[in-house]
Amino acid sequence: MTKLINIFLVFLVQKCATFFVNETKEYLYGTLLVDVGYPKSGDIPLLNRKVFKGTRVSIREHPYVASVRRQYSHYCTASILTKNLLVTVAHPLAGVPVSELGAVVGENYSDRGSLVHTVVLLLIHEEFDPYTLASDIALLRVYEDITYRGSVKPIELIAPSASLSESRAFVTGWGRCDSMSRELCLPRTSKYFPEEKIDPMLRSINFKVDLSSLYCEGYLRHEIIMRPGMLCVGQAREEDPVCPCLAVPGAPLVVRARLVGLQSWGFGCGYHHDLPLVYTDLRYYQPWLVHNIPILRKIAQSNLTRIFRATRGYILSQWLAETRLIRPELEIRVDKDIVPTKLDKVLAKLRGDVYDIRDYISNGVFRKRKKEMYDTMRQHAHAVSSITESQLELRPFLSYNVYGFNVTQTGVNATEDAKNRS
Numbered sequence: 001m002t003k004l005i006n007i008f009l010v011f012l013v014q015k016c017a018t019f020f021v022n023e024t025k026e027y028l029y030g031t032l033l034v035d036v037g038y039p040k041s042g043d044i045p046l047l048n049r050k051v052f053k054g055t056r057v058s059i060r061e062h063p064y065v066a067s068v069r070r071q072y073s074h075y076c077t078a079s080i081l082t083k084n085l086l087v088t089v090a091h092p093l094a095g096v097p098v099s100e101l102g103a104v105v106g107e108n109y110s111d112r113g114s115l116v117h118t119v120v121l122l123l124i125h126e127e128f129d130p131y132t133l134a135s136d137i138a139l140l141r142v143y144e145d146i147t148y149r150g151s152v153k154p155i156e157l158i159a160p161s162a163s164l165s166e167s168r169a170f171v172t173g174w175g176r177c178d179s180m181s182r183e184l185c186l187p188r189t190s191k192y193f194p195e196e197k198i199d200p201m202l203r204s205i206n207f208k209v210d211l212s213s214l215y216c217e218g219y220l221r222h223e224i225i226m227r228p229g230m231l232c233v234g235q236a237r238e239e240d241p242v243c244p245c246l247a248v249p250g251a252p253l254v255v256r257a258r259l260v261g262l263q264s265w266g267f268g269c270g271y272h273h274d275l276p277l278v279y280t281d282l283r284y285y286q287p288w289l290v291h292n293i294p295i296l297r298k299i300a301q302s303n304l305t306r307i308f309r310a311t312r313g314y315i316l317s318q319w320l321a322e323t324r325l326i327r328p329e330l331e332i333r334v335d336k337d338i339v340p341t342k343l344d345k346v347l348a349k350l351r352g353d354v355y356d357i358r359d360y361i362s363n364g365v366f367r368k369r370k371k372e373m374y375d376t377m378r379q380h381a382h383a384v385s386s387i388t389e390s391q392l393e394l395r396p397f398l399s400y401n402v403y404g405f406n407v408t409q410t411g412v413n414a415t416e417d418a419k420n421r422s
């Protein structure tokens with residue numbers, strides 16, 4: 001908490017200083033967002049608290065939706081891309097130790113799930129900016145493979161050239177109980193948002209995409225510039241009182257059963273003048289995904305076993321330290337230099353900031369060394385050269401045939417379901 005406050009204070013001081021010296025657009029951009037509660041670096045996960053209106057749905061209708069847990073508490077929403085890769089937004093995860101993260105799939109409730117998949121690698125876009133929320137995208141690699149079933153299926157990405165206009169879009173996730181609504185909500189408290197009533201039920205909202213919506217220009221009027229890769233879609237509250245507020249960050253935006261966007265930020269929540277939400281546009285980040293996904297997929301589970309064991313060992317040692325009167329010797333020695341392993345050679349090929357357990361032990365002493373090592377490897381080893389053109393073209397997660405089933409069905413059912421309910 002103190003850390004959050006500190007970050008916020010530093011931010012305020014910086015911004016105020018800017019105000020007196022140089023009142024730039026940058027400043028206005030920052031304050032406007034701070035005035036409505038976001039984005040404040042370090043405070044961003046509070047987006048998690050916002051009301052998520054919509055219809056209660058079953059996970060079977062949206063089997064690609066996963067709940068990212070932080071120390072077993074629901075934290076943000078992700079989408080399943082492959083049996084061990086999830087995609088979500090970067091902002092709630094920046095600075096969170098990988099050891100605290102897990103993922104639960106196939107559950108209707110954000111507080112259920114007996115199998116938590118351990119996150120062993122976190123890849124955050126190299127250009128992610130916590131202040132502007134540019135490049136708000138991250139990939140999570142889990143250790144235990146996800147078993148596909150009726151309620152658990154991956155989703156394909158939409159083609160970069162696909163047009164969205166006039167299509168029906170779905171946004172699905174978990175959020176807060178709506179105090180104004182008469183709808184049933186059995187609130188749970190959350191470790192990270194203790195003062196909030198978290199609605200544990202999965203909800204979905206659907207709307208027709210109208211790319212010419214004048215409401216998105218509302219952002220421009222507030223001097224907030226949409227950066228490339230940001231997609232403003234959906235209704236404003238004035239138009240439709242049942243529009244998604246900022247739900248759990250990362251909630252997937254799905255069109256024609258393809259993943260189009262990740263809910264990232266927005267202006268207002270629950271007020272009459274709310275503007276449409278802004279999503280990370282996955283069509284724009286397709287090259288980033290197409291570069292990184294094959295590399296992450298090539299890493300076998302056996303290659304990650306050491307990282308997984310280290311993560312487990314670290315968690316156990318933390319727990320012992322917290323619960324024992326006589327504390328065990330905990331400090332993991334860092335006098336040894338970090339040396340490149342085979343795995344590091346693979347990880348250095350990734351485009352982005354890759355985190356694993358080594359980045360957090362001994363208060364991040366390894367982090368700096370690892371980063372330097374990767375930067376050097378990237379500069380000298382022409383990291384990308386070993387990824388051939390054909391591998392990029394393969395785009396396994398884009399192809400119908402790989403998974404042997406059809407996510408389209410899900411979308412159709414979701415549409416039917418929405419019709420039945422409204």
Ligand SMILES: *[C@@H]1O[C@H](CO)[C@@H](O)[C@H](O)[C@H]1NC(C)=O
Pocket residue numbers: 021022023024
């Ligand atoms: C304000 O800042 C911008 C960029 O940060 C700079 O180009 C401009 O010259 C500054 N204006 C003044 C009055 O300092």
Ligand SMILES: *[C@@H]1O[C@H](CO)[C@@H](O)[C@H](O)[C@H]1NC(C)=O
Pocket residue numbers: 058059060106107108151
């Ligand atoms: C989710 O809800 C649906 C509909 O109520 C139910 O059929 C399904 O079994 C539930 N799934 C889980 C994992 O609880």
Ligand SMILES: *[C@@H]1O[C@H](CO)[C@@H](O)[C@H](O)[C@H]1NC(C)=O
Pocket residue numbers: 300302303342343346
């Ligand atoms: C991954 O594991 C396999 C077999 O366990 C091994 O042959 C391969 O070299 C490992 N790759 C890396 C990058 O560690």
Ligand SMILES: *[C@@H]1O[C@H](CO)[C@@H](O)[C@H](O)[C@H]1NC(C)=O
Pocket residue numbers: 404405406408409
């Ligand atoms: C998937 O759905 C599409 C469109 O509904 C259909 O044309 C195709 O045959 C289906 N494929 C499979 C494998 O079911």
Ligand SMILES: *[C@@H]1O[C@H](CO)[C@@H](O)[C@H](O)[C@H]1NC(C)=O
Pocket residue numbers: 409412413416
């Ligand atoms: C919904 O899904 C079920 C099973 O996945 C399928 O049998 C059914 O035909 C689908 N409904 C529609 C309207 O496509």
